[in-house]
Amino acid sequence: MIPLSIPLRQALGKLLLPLMIVLACLMIALGQADRPLAEHARMRVSDVLAPAYRLTRVPGVRARAILAELSTMGRMAQENARLRADNAEMRRWYQVAVTLANENEQLKASLHWIPDAVPTFVSGLAVRDAGGLYARAILLMVGGHNGAAIGDVAFDGNGLVGRVTEVGERSARVLLITDSSSRIPVQLASSHAEAIMAGDNTDHPRVIFYPQDNRPIEGERVLTGDRIDHVPAGLPIGTIHYPRPGQPVVQPLADLSRLGVVRLFDYGLSSVGSPQAPGRVARPPLPQPGLPPLLGRG
Numbered sequence: 001m002i003p004l005s006i007p008l009r010q011a012l013g014k015l016l017l018p019l020m021i022v023l024a025c026l027m028i029a030l031g032q033a034d035r036p037l038a039e040h041a042r043m044r045v046s047d048v049l050a051p052a053y054r055l056t057r058v059p060g061v062r063a064r065a066i067l068a069e070l071s072t073m074g075r076m077a078q079e080n081a082r083l084r085a086d087n088a089e090m091r092r093w094y095q096v097a098v099t100l101a102n103e104n105e106q107l108k109a110s111l112h113w114i115p116d117a118v119p120t121f122v123s124g125l126a127v128r129d130a131g132g133l134y135a136r137a138i139l140l141m142v143g144g145h146n147g148a149a150i151g152d153v154a155f156d157g158n159g160l161v162g163r164v165t166e167v168g169e170r171s172a173r174v175l176l177i178t179d180s181s182s183r184i185p186v187q188l189a190s191s192h193a194e195a196i197m198a199g200d201n202t203d204h205p206r207v208i209f210y211p212q213d214n215r216p217i218e219g220e221r222v223l224t225g226d227r228i229d230h231v232p233a234g235l236p237i238g239t240i241h242y243p244r245p246g247q248p249v250v251q252p253l254a255d256l257s258r259l260g261v262v263r264l265f266d267y268g269l270s271s272v273g274s275p276q277a278p279g280r281v282a283r284p285p286l287p288q289p290g291l292p293p294l295l296g297r298g
Helices: 006-033 035-111
Strands: 120-128 137-140 153-155 160-167 172-176 183-188 194-198 206-208 221-224 236-244 247-252 261-266
Touching: 137 160, 137 261, 160 236, 172 261, 183 236
Parallel strands: none
Antiparallel strands: 120 137, 120 261, 137 172, 153 160, 153 261, 160 172, 183 194, 183 221, 194 206, 206 247, 221 236, 236 247
């Protein structure tokens, strides 16, 4: 390397900027004069510098990946902490449930409790009932040969759908709880009041005949009452809602607009009759006119 004197270095430093300007002007003029040549040269330069461009991107890509991994680790740490808290809470409730279950078994054993019979059920696919007598009804693709019977209770995966009103060999008609012909005694879980749920061909049946001094509460659960034939009390129906003041309606738990598979439950209550009162005896037949009493025949 040839050493340069200080004055020569200063002169070259002063000439560098004008030379670069002249070179830039020559390149612009050359590009305007011969565009294909300029584009070819530009692409050759880009091809030569492409590896360098990729190398300059590597630190940024790695930095973003590291930041994303750190962020993911932070979220995972928070999620793990939340899961540990949920797991501890579930363990606590599990112990409470086990304790209550043992206590319940002991109380049942002390009272000689007779458990309720497990209901039988059949499942069927629901289709719209376009030609029936009711405005809100469905047909199920199960019938009498599958075990369906009039009075069976229809449920989807969430709550009460309706009751079976007609049964054929291969189909059953279910009257929905929203039909205007539907009247179901219900009980309210929070206010402990009894009422009637009356369908009106809308999506939300009305609640009527409830005590005026014990009005339904917004959001409380609506359950089946104990005055329905063949249906046990306490089955879930929906929740109370007030679209307007003083007009409570029921928001059904079942999605009645998109019913798929519906189950028909037979709770076996149709054969349960009332016992005879103690001391009741059969009344003797009345003597017919003109005939002596039975004891006087002789």
